[in-house]
Amino acid sequence: MSAATETAAPPAAGTKTDAVIDVENVTHLFKAHRALDGVSFRVSPHSLHGFVGPNGAGKTTSLKLICTLLKPQTGRIRVFGHDVRDEVKAIRRRIGYMPDHFSMYRQMTVFEYLDFFGAAYGFSLKERNRIVADVLALTDMDGRKDDLIQGLSRGMQQRVSLARVLVNDPDLLLLDEPASGLDPRARIELMEILRELKRMGKTIFISSHILSELAELCDSVTIIDRGKTKYSGPMEHLLHREAEHPTYRLRLDVPIDDFDQTLAAMPGVIEVVPAEGKPEYRVSIDATATDHSALLRNVLDAGASIMVFQKDQRHLNEAFMDLTERGVRQ
Amino acid sequence: MIARTLALLHRALRVDARMLRTHLFRAALVGIVIFALSDAQNSWAGAPGLEFFSWLQFYNFWFITFAGATFFPTCVTEEKEELTLGLLKLAGVNPLSLLLGKWTPRLLGAVLLLSVQFPFMLLAITLGGVLMHQAVASYCALAAHLLLVGAIGLFASVVCRKSTGACLLAGTLLAGLILGPYIAIGVAEVLANAGILSDSTAALIAAACGWVLNTSAILRIDAIMATGFNESPLSPQVIANLVVSVALFAASWALFGPCTRNELASVAAGGGWWSRLIRVGRGRPWSMAIPWKEFSLTCGGAPVIVLKGVAYAALIAAITTYSALAMYGYSNPDLSEMLAAIMLTTMLVVLFVEAAVIAARIYRSEIRDQTWPGLILLPRTLPETAYAKLAGSLLTLAPATALLLTGFIIEPEYLEEFLEHVIFDEAILGFGYFMCQIVLFLHLTTLLSILWTWAAWPVSIFFAGFIVIMGNALVGSCCTLSGPVDDEAIFFVGSVCSSVLIVIVHLWIGQQLSRLAAA
Numbered sequence: 001m002s003a004a005t006e007t008a009a010p011p012a013a014g015t016k017t018d019a020v021i022d023v024e025n026v027t028h029l030f031k032a033h034r035a036l037d038g039v040s041f042r043v044s045p046h047s048l049h050g051f052v053g054p055n056g057a058g059k060t061t062s063l064k065l066i067c068t069l070l071k072p073q074t075g076r077i078r079v080f081g082h083d084v085r086d087e088v089k090a091i092r093r094r095i096g097y098m099p100d101h102f103s104m105y106r107q108m109t110v111f112e113y114l115d116f117f118g119a120a121y122g123f124s125l126k127e128r129n130r131i132v133a134d135v136l137a138l139t140d141m142d143g144r145k146d147d148l149i150q151g152l153s154r155g156m157q158q159r160v161s162l163a164r165v166l167v168n169d170p171d172l173l174l175l176d177e178p179a180s181g182l183d184p185r186a187r188i189e190l191m192e193i194l195r196e197l198k199r200m201g202k203t204i205f206i207s208s209h210i211l212s213e214l215a216e217l218c219d220s221v222t223i224i225d226r227g228k229t230k231y232s233g234p235m236e237h238l239l240h241r242e243a244e245h246p247t248y249r250l251r252l253d254v255p256i257d258d259f260d261q262t263l264a265a266m267p268g269v270i271e272v273v274p275a276e277g278k279p280e281y282r283v284s285i286d287a288t289a290t291d292h293s294a295l296l297r298n299v300l301d302a303g304a305s306i307m308v309f310q311k312d313q314r315h316l317n318e319a320f321m322d323l324t325e326r327g328v329r330q
Numbered sequence: 331m332i333a334r335t336l337a338l339l340h341r342a343l344r345v346d347a348r349m350l351r352t353h354l355f356r357a358a359l360v361g362i363v364i365f366a367l368s369d370a371q372n373s374w375a376g377a378p379g380l381e382f383f384s385w386l387q388f389y390n391f392w393f394i395t396f397a398g399a400t401f402f403p404t405c406v407t408e409e410k411e412e413l414t415l416g417l418l419k420l421a422g423v424n425p426l427s428l429l430l431g432k433w434t435p436r437l438l439g440a441v442l443l444l445s446v447q448f449p450f451m452l453l454a455i456t457l458g459g460v461l462m463h464q465a466v467a468s469y470c471a472l473a474a475h476l477l478l479v480g481a482i483g484l485f486a487s488v489v490c491r492k493s494t495g496a497c498l499l500a501g502t503l504l505a506g507l508i509l510g511p512y513i514a515i516g517v518a519e520v521l522a523n524a525g526i527l528s529d530s531t532a533a534l535i536a537a538a539c540g541w542v543l544n545t546s547a548i549l550r551i552d553a554i555m556a557t558g559f560n561e562s563p564l565s566p567q568v569i570a571n572l573v574v575s576v577a578l579f580a581a582s583w584a585l586f587g588p589c590t591r592n593e594l595a596s597v598a599a600g601g602g603w604w605s606r607l608i609r610v611g612r613g614r615p616w617s618m619a620i621p622w623k624e625f626s627l628t629c630g631g632a633p634v635i636v637l638k639g640v641a642y643a644a645l646i647a648a649i650t651t652y653s654a655l656a657m658y659g660y661s662n663p664d665l666s667e668m669l670a671a672i673m674l675t676t677m678l679v680v681l682f683v684e685a686a687v688i689a690a691r692i693y694r695s696e697i698r699d700q701t702w703p704g705l706i707l708l709p710r711t712l713p714e715t716a717y718a719k720l721a722g723s724l725l726t727l728a729p730a731t732a733l734l735l736t737g738f739i740i741e742p743e744y745l746e747e748f749l750e751h752v753i754f755d756e757a758i759l760g761f762g763y764f765m766c767q768i769v770l771f772l773h774l775t776t777l778l779s780i781l782w783t784w785a786a787w788p789v790s791i792f793f794a795g796f797i798v799i800m801g802n803a804l805v806g807s808c809c810t811l812s813g814p815v816d817d818e819a820i821f822f823v824g825s826v827c828s829s830v831l832i833v834i835v836h837l838w839i840g841q842q843l844s845r846l847a848a849a
Contacts, residue, residue, distance in 0.1 A: 064848050069703055090709075092707055104699075107627060118615075120615075164704070
């Protein structure tokens with residue numbers, strides 16, 4: 001399926017008028033290398049939007065364009081309706097960008113670092129006291145506020161980095177691989193913070209490689225590969241998209257010998273894939289010849305005791321693998 | 331061990347050969363030699379070959395000294411900064427192989443860099459006035475000097491944690507070696523005249539310093555270029571330089587283990603005493619946050635201002651005391667006039683050096699630590715952020731500026747003289763041209779510091795100075811070639827051209843800063 005069809009099929013994540021981020025047909029070249037090639041997607045307000053793609057797909061370039069560090073060569077990007085080419089200050093006031101690398105003044109304490117950015121955004125001393133206390137509490141760093149940044153662990157530094165992004169109370173958070181290099185606990189805690197931020201009404205645009213967590217966390221997703229948009233829309237649509245033939249997961253309570261062959265012989269069944277080591281099968285049917293009710297009846301008639309019967313939902317990583325191409329980008 | 335050393339050497343030479351910059355340097359060096367040749371052609375008298383060759387060798391000496399102070403000290407520190415030393419150790423590369431593998435390619439690179447002059451040496455001999463054995467002796471002296479500079483650089487590179495510290499240590503040791511004996515002899519003489527030091531002790535110091543001076547390549551080259559020179563190339567200078575080089579290499583080898591043991595911990599610690607010092611009395615950020623950050627963090631803040639003030643005052647006091655004692659018995663000096671003159675000259679030099687250091691570090695540290703995008707994303711324009719950083723950095727010039735102004739207050743006549751003879755006189759054009767060169771130098775320093783990611787900030791200062799000095803020499807040479815020209819016209823045209831260059835470099839810095847924010 002072509003990229004155009006993929007992006008056109010599902011409802012847009014945000015309409016043209018209300019989209020927080022509106023990327024339209026953006027192409028960006030680094031000398032002869034085409035980093036982005038007609039990328040388009042939209043992000044609706046108050047949503048948590050995942051941005052996934054293989055290494056070198058153009059994720060970081062897209063983020064840098066959105067946060068005004070780069071200017072698009074062709075196409076248009078609007079953030080809160082402001083063009084990234086001309087209205088840089090207006091955009092910067094409302095966004096918080098967390099890059100994929102630690103970039104902190106390591107000789108400052110956590111408090112000094114956040115206080116400095118508070119002052120840089122023009123907050124008064126009184127306001128800074130309140131803001132820094134709030135972001136420290138939100139990121140659970142208030143106990144470490146007097147520690148030097150250089151002495152903190154990677155997970156702690158990531159929290160400080162996130163706290164810094166929150167100092168100006170941005171409406172849109174742009175997070176580039178925020179969970180990379182974190183241990184499981186730090187990762188879970190970070191996801192909790194992101195959920196909390198979403199509850200607070202922030203729009204979060206997150207680039208990540210950890211697909212399982214994105215699937216759980218995000219309302220919508222954009223998948224890009226080799227500089228092109230492969231899918232952009234609600235997460236639900238991507239995960240529940242109809243496959244060519246509907247597939248069901250069937251798990252028996254008690255194993256039955258050669259039950260895969262019994263299933264294969266049932267009317268309308270196209271394919272049966274047994275799971276290894278357990279009485280479980282993935283059954284694909286021809287939707288024009290039968291449906292799930294008929295299949296279920298046939299299974300019961302065959303004397304099987306059913307533990308699980310459900311539509312086989314694709315995982316984000318499967319969708320990701322389907323939509324992206326193999327091989328390393330040159 | 332030899333295989334590992336050769337592997338490192340092989341890699342270093344291949345990398346060196348692939349890099350455009352080494353070839354550009356060679357081309358620049360040939361350009362300078364050709365320029366010197368054309369310049370000397372105008373003023374040649376009796377022995378053109380000797381005159382040209384002398385110039386070439388003195389230029390080589392200073393080039394080796396200045397470039398060596400920044401080229402060799404980074405050979406081990408670059409591995410320390412990139413945390414790759416541990417990987418090399420894990421690969422079974424022992425300290426000796428590592429030192430040889432990292433140091434020898436640079437030594438060879440320096441020799442190859444200078445080897446482009448070989449045809450010009452033959453030309454000098456053909457032109458007359460210099461003989462082959464003089465050429466051989468002078469190149470032996472320079473080779474020994476190169477080895478010494480390299481060994482000092484290697485030692486500094488092993489002992490120091492960062493390239494900047496290593497460059498500073500190597501530079502200080504070389505300055506001490508070249509200038510130290512003269513200073514020591516002068517001080518001993520003055521103290522002896524004032525009766526503080528006995529004559530025998532002063533004589534002993536003078537003898538020791540004389541011996542050190544005998545090991546100086548610059549004096550040796552001077553002696554070689556004298557008419558009738560007929561000594562062996564293996565002079566005391568060559569032997570002494572070789573012995574000291576071997577000793578320094580041995581010391582580097584011995585200290586390599588202890589100095590590189592805690593690679594990760596030392597880099598993570600990020601400064602130790604410096605970090606603790608600059609936190610003293612830092613306070614909350616001002617409403618102008620970026621100048622505060624620049625002043626408090628990059629430049630050290632109030633503690634460093636106080637330390638600088640004390641150090642500069644002590645320096646002025648020491649020079650004034652020395653000058654007063656030196657003049658004691660010969661004349662009756664006016665102490666306030668002397669103090670003011672010393673304050674003004676010393677602080678002008680200090681201001682120039684401090685400005686160069688600021689220019690080299692102002693953006694480099696942000697780019698190295700990848701903090702530049704964070705600043706750029708503040709809701710302000712790139713020039714606003716860049717100039718805010720500059721404003722914060724300039725605050726650290728306060729002690730030197732205060733002492734300079736104090737000099738004018740002590741002796742207001744100097745200010746009147748300056749205004750009368752420079753500002754309100756025809757010399758204004760010359761002064762304007764000079765100031766343009768300073769501003770151009772500072773701009774070039776900043777540009778090189780953000781353009782060359784491989785170079786430590788002292789390297790950018792050195793190369794910016796080299797470009798400005800050579801550019802001026804080239805312009806001067808072109809002016810004399812075309813016959814007598816009015817000085818004022820030269821200064822005027824030079825100032826206009828320099829101003830255009832300053833604007834170009836200024837815009838280039840802005841463009842590069844913008845590009846680096848998105849890199």
